[in-house]
Each structure stands twice: as C-alpha cells, then as structure tokens.
Amino acid sequence: MNIEQFEDKGLAHLSYAILCDYAAEIVLIDPARDITPYLSFAKKNKATITGVIETHPHADFISGHLELHQTTGAAIYCSQLLGATYPHQTFDDGDTIAFGRIELKVLNTPGHSPDSISIVLTHEGKDHAVFTGDTLFIGDCGRPDLREQAGNQTAKREELARQMYHSLRNKLLPLDDEVWVYPAHGAGTLCGKNLSDASRSTIGAERISNWSLQTMDEERFVRALLKDQPFIPRYFSYDVGLNRYGAAPLQKSLAQVIIGKPVKFSNQIFIVDTRPEQYFKKGHLPGSINIQNGGKFETWLGSIIAPEEAFYLAADSEEQLNQLIRKAAKIGYEDFIEAAFVISDGSEGMDALNMEKFKSATDDYTIVDVRNAAEAQEEPVFSHAINIPLNELRDRLTEIPFNKPVVVHCAGGYRSAAGSSIIKNAFKSKTGVFDLGESVKGFFD
Incomplete structure (x- = not known):
C-alpha cells in the first residue's frame, strides 16, 4: 500500500492517491483540476485509477473528478447530500469501497459543509489513516461560514459550527491515536484560520495540540470557531456550484482562451496586469489593475474579479501568460478571460511617493490600509x-475622499500594489495615488 500526497502550494491544496500494489488499483481523494499528475502516477505504478472521492464540493478550487471519470472510467463517490449532477455513486455512513487488502469506509462529518465526509482507510483489518477533507486540519478545523448561500444544501454558520463540534468528537476523536490524519489543505488556505505548516499528523497528536479537539462545551467551541475567520473570496460560492456539476476538461477549456492583444479594448473591462509592480508603475495600459503573479495570484484574482466578470489578462512573457491562464483555470476563471496577451509597456504610469515629504506630514495624505480588519486592529x-480590505475595495471606493493625495499600504507591498492600482484606475486625475509598498515595514513599531 502507498499513500501519495500531491500539493498545490498556491492554493495550499492537498490531494491523495491511495495505491494498492496487490490489486494494482488507485483511488483518488479530492483531486485538483489538472489530472496529469494522477495519470502519471498511475502509469508509473502500472495501476488503474478505479475511484475518485470528493469529500465535499470545494469552494477554493475546481476539482478534476469529472474529467478523471471521463478519461479513466473511474467511479466518482460523494455524499448523497451533495446533490451531484455528474455520474456518481453515493457514499455515506456505513458505505465502503474495497480493493485488494484496502477498505475505505465513510464517515459523514458535517461542519465545514452539510455534505462533508471523511474517509477511513483500513489496511489488513486495521484503521491506518483518515482523509478528513476540510473537516479536520492539522492544528485547526474547517470554517463553517461558506455554505449559507451556496451548494445543494445551505446552512447558517452557527448551525454548521455546532455540527462541526459533534463531527469532531463523535466521528473523528474515537479513532485510535496512531491513525494518520490527511487533510485537504495546509497552511495558507482560506478554508481555515490557524493551520499548522505540517501536511499530516495523527489523531493522537491532534488530540493533544489541536484547539478544536480540546475539552470545551459546545457554546464555547462555536464562539471560538466563528471568531476571526478570514474573508471569503468572491469566487468561493461559484466554485461550490461548478464542482457540484463538474467542470469541463481542462485542455478543452484552455484551448478556447483567445491569445493576442485586442485591436480595440472595452473600457468596461479591467486589464489584469500581472507584471511586477515596478514595471506596472513605469508603464501600463489604461484600465489596468496590478494583480502580480505570485504564490497567491489565484486567490486575489478570485477576490477582486467577480465570477462571470470578463477581464483581459496581461503578462510579461508567453511563458508567464500560459502559466497564468492555467492558474485562472484552477478556480474556473479561464472562461472569463476576454483575451490574454503579452505586454511590456503602456501609456499610463504611477509616480513614486516622496518618502521624506510623507514622513514629515502624514496628515497631508489620505492613507488607505488594505489589510484585513483583524490585521489592522491588531497592529495599526x-x-x-x-481600513478597507483589498477584497472589499472595489465596492467601497466612495468611502475614500480625494481632497488629498492618497497613499495605500498593506503589510508588505503585494496587496497595496493591487489596491493602489484599483484606486488610481477609479480616481484617474482627481488626486495623486501612491503605493507605499515595502516601505511600510519602516513604519511598524
């Protein structure tokens, strides 16, 4: 038996291939949109992918479950509560999948979503591992506030938080201490708030160190779980719905993206310029916002641009452009790309902030902090x-006066580059707009 973990660092997503050498069969859990790594793993091990399990309809990425079914013939398993419209077999409490010496048994573990399941792997009659999806993370548990208006079944966050309390204690904690815990996410995901950097643990270790598994009454747990959850990107509810139906094959979708600079741009459509901020500020096209290519590009693209909203995508090379189109596809946004093209310059720019003048008279500027509210309160x-968090900025531009020059900051420069470009694009010549960038670090106590 072999458990192979696949990691997408940009989305902090973890997926799994369970290989039974004896039967030469593989069952996948929570696969990513790009199915190539799973097909390669199967080929390398001369095994057949016979099953794909979805622990719930994911909010933060598009799953490749339907394409895997279409490509390999593997059966898709998910909870009946999910209301899947793709070909599937329901998989709920009491159901099992057996292949070789491995048995996978399902636990309904609502809390992150009403339709969440966890999968216990039994090898030669002994519980060996549990795949917890977004129910139990390493050091944390899943957030309960993503399904109030999305999915086949909706539920209020308080109700789901209470379900999470019982799922953790009645379904997962009874497992033996030596059972390995394999979650669907690691540190950096927005599906939880305080995850460990570790990618696996054991029930025994989590019993000791995970706050959500400590002895407390239900009311205290609910209060703690609901407090200070991170923001919800615009794209999350869209992805829940798309995963419930199943996305189109990746390569087919990518082939439909129009490559090449348009002869004429629409001034109603943003240009998402992904170049480093220093190049963007030096010269960009009118109507551009600067969402830099980086580790969290997908999250910020889906937080600033709404689902179904068309946008142009610009990069500084063909290699970068192809990479970014694929990143957009991870969250199902390839369909919204009006055109994608390479760019090196533009007719508009952004002036650098005169730091000496700013330091001597900060009151002469309107300062906009685009960090999350909890960050701004904890360390002003x-x-x-x-304080207008970046994900809310487009909807709250009217709160920013333009009787003074505007200076935008975050904690390190990435978000302020995007935020200042959004404000500059909206304010145009009304007032000066400046990005404090990395210089903000000199103002922290």
Whole structure:
C-alpha cells in the first residue's frame, strides 16, 4: 500500500492517491483540476485509477473528478447530500469501497459543509489513516461560514459550527491515536484560520495540540470557531456550484482562451496586469489593475474579479501568460478571460511617493490600509488610516475622499500594489495615488 500526497502550494491544496500494489488499483481523494499528475502516477505504478472521492464540493478550487471519470472510467463517490449532477455513486455512513487488502469506509462529518465526509482507510483489518477533507486540519478545523448561500444544501454558520463540534468528537476523536490524519489543505488556505505548516499528523497528536479537539462545551467551541475567520473570496460560492456539476476538461477549456492583444479594448473591462509592480508603475495600459503573479495570484484574482466578470489578462512573457491562464483555470476563471496577451509597456504610469515629504506630514495624505480588519486592529500603522480590505475595495471606493493625495499600504507591498492600482484606475486625475509598498515595514513599531 502507498499513500501519495500531491500539493498545490498556491492554493495550499492537498490531494491523495491511495495505491494498492496487490490489486494494482488507485483511488483518488479530492483531486485538483489538472489530472496529469494522477495519470502519471498511475502509469508509473502500472495501476488503474478505479475511484475518485470528493469529500465535499470545494469552494477554493475546481476539482478534476469529472474529467478523471471521463478519461479513466473511474467511479466518482460523494455524499448523497451533495446533490451531484455528474455520474456518481453515493457514499455515506456505513458505505465502503474495497480493493485488494484496502477498505475505505465513510464517515459523514458535517461542519465545514452539510455534505462533508471523511474517509477511513483500513489496511489488513486495521484503521491506518483518515482523509478528513476540510473537516479536520492539522492544528485547526474547517470554517463553517461558506455554505449559507451556496451548494445543494445551505446552512447558517452557527448551525454548521455546532455540527462541526459533534463531527469532531463523535466521528473523528474515537479513532485510535496512531491513525494518520490527511487533510485537504495546509497552511495558507482560506478554508481555515490557524493551520499548522505540517501536511499530516495523527489523531493522537491532534488530540493533544489541536484547539478544536480540546475539552470545551459546545457554546464555547462555536464562539471560538466563528471568531476571526478570514474573508471569503468572491469566487468561493461559484466554485461550490461548478464542482457540484463538474467542470469541463481542462485542455478543452484552455484551448478556447483567445491569445493576442485586442485591436480595440472595452473600457468596461479591467486589464489584469500581472507584471511586477515596478514595471506596472513605469508603464501600463489604461484600465489596468496590478494583480502580480505570485504564490497567491489565484486567490486575489478570485477576490477582486467577480465570477462571470470578463477581464483581459496581461503578462510579461508567453511563458508567464500560459502559466497564468492555467492558474485562472484552477478556480474556473479561464472562461472569463476576454483575451490574454503579452505586454511590456503602456501609456499610463504611477509616480513614486516622496518618502521624506510623507514622513514629515502624514496628515497631508489620505492613507488607505488594505489589510484585513483583524490585521489592522491588531497592529495599526497610521492612526488616521481608513481600513478597507483589498477584497472589499472595489465596492467601497466612495468611502475614500480625494481632497488629498492618497497613499495605500498593506503589510508588505503585494496587496497595496493591487489596491493602489484599483484606486488610481477609479480616481484617474482627481488626486495623486501612491503605493507605499515595502516601505511600510519602516513604519511598524
């Protein structure tokens, strides 16, 4: 038996292939949109992919479950509560899958979503591992506030938080201490708030160190779980729905993206310019916002641009452009790309902030802090700053006065580059807009 873990660092997503050497069969759990790594793993091990399990309809990425079924003939397993419209076999409490000396038995573990399941792997009659999806993470548990308006079944966050309390204690904690825990996400995901950097653990280790498994009554647990959850990107509910139906094959979707700079741009459509901020500021096209290519590009693209909203995608090379189109496809946004093209310059720019002048008279500027509210409250930088989190900025631009020059900051420069470009694009010549960038670090106590 072999458990292979696949990691997508950009989305902090973990998926799994369970290989039974004896039967030469593989069952996948929570696969990513790109199915190539799983097909390669099967080929390398001379095994057949016979099953794909979805622990729930994911909010933060598009799954490749339907394409895997279409490509390999593997059966898709998911909870009946999911209401899947793709070909599938329901998989709920009491159901099992057996192949070789391996048996997979399902536990309904609602809490992150009403339709969440966890999968216990039994090898030669002994519980060996549990695949917990977004129910139990290493150091944390899944957030309960993503299904109030999405999915086949919706539920209020308080209700799901209570279900999470019982799922953890009645379904997962009774497992033996030596059972390995394999979650669907690691640190950096927005599906939880305080995950460990570890990618696996054991029930025994989590019993000791995971806050959500400690002795407490239900009311205390619910309060703690609901407090300070991270923001919800715009794309999350869209992905829940798309995963419930199943996405189109990746290569077919990518082939439909129009490559090449349009002869004429629509001024109603943003240009998402992904170049490093120093190049963007030097010269970009009118109507551009600067969402830099980086580790969290997918998250910020899906937080700033709404589902179904068309956008142009620009990069500084063909290699980068192809990479970014694939990143957009991870969250199902390839269909919204009006055109994708390479860019090196543009007719508009952004001036650099005069730091000496700013330091000597910060009151002469309107300062906009685009960090999350909890960050701004915990470690304020400027006492008179207006806090508008980056994911809310487009909807709250009217809260920013333009009687003074505007200076935008975050914690390190990535979000402020995007935020300042959004404000500059909206304010145009009304007032100066500046990005404090990495210089903000000099203002922290």
